[in-house]
Amino acid sequence: MLARPRTPVTFGPSQPPSLPTERYGAPPLSRAAGRAVKPPVTSEEPVTVTGWSVSNGEEMWFEILPGLAIMGVCLVIPGVSTAYIHKFTNGGKEKRVARVHYQWYLMERDRRISGVNRYYVSKGLENID
Structure with a gap:
């Protein structure tokens, strides 16, 4: 059974390429391993980390602050609410x-x-x- 020849994919001005392999072509193959080799990241290219664009691999330490605030509030709520529940159920201070x-x-x-x-x-x- 003969396979049909693949038709080349062309992109017009209204449809830009969506994948890096479509834009730059396939990555080069390593001769020793026969696997694809990732090109080295240069300082001019932004590095994408979990949806955030971080230039030059810098880490944004302040991204953890909202999570820390939420965890702190979740840890404080039970202690404070317990004190108020005891106060209201027992008729005020002991x-x-x-x-x-x-x-x-x-x-x-x-x-x-x-x-x-x-x-x-x-x-x-x-x-x-």
Whole structure:
């Protein structure tokens, strides 16, 4: 079975070539390996990296900033929201309230032992005379 000869592709002024191989032809073949060899990149040609045109291989370090900001916000939101959820569900800040007589007795004991007449300043059991 004979193959049909390929017709040459010509581009008019309204249709520019879209692939580099169509514009410059096929890349040269290496004699040793028989594979295509990429031409070296010169400083005049821009290098395309993941859709961004970066000249001379310079890296744009500030491209990471939006991602860092998004990650920071995502890490802060759970901690802040937990504090507000606890505040609203528990009726505000935690108050030191003695609702039972035994709790009141323990607060008074701590106030006497502290030596400064404050129940929240504690010496600890090992320092009591």
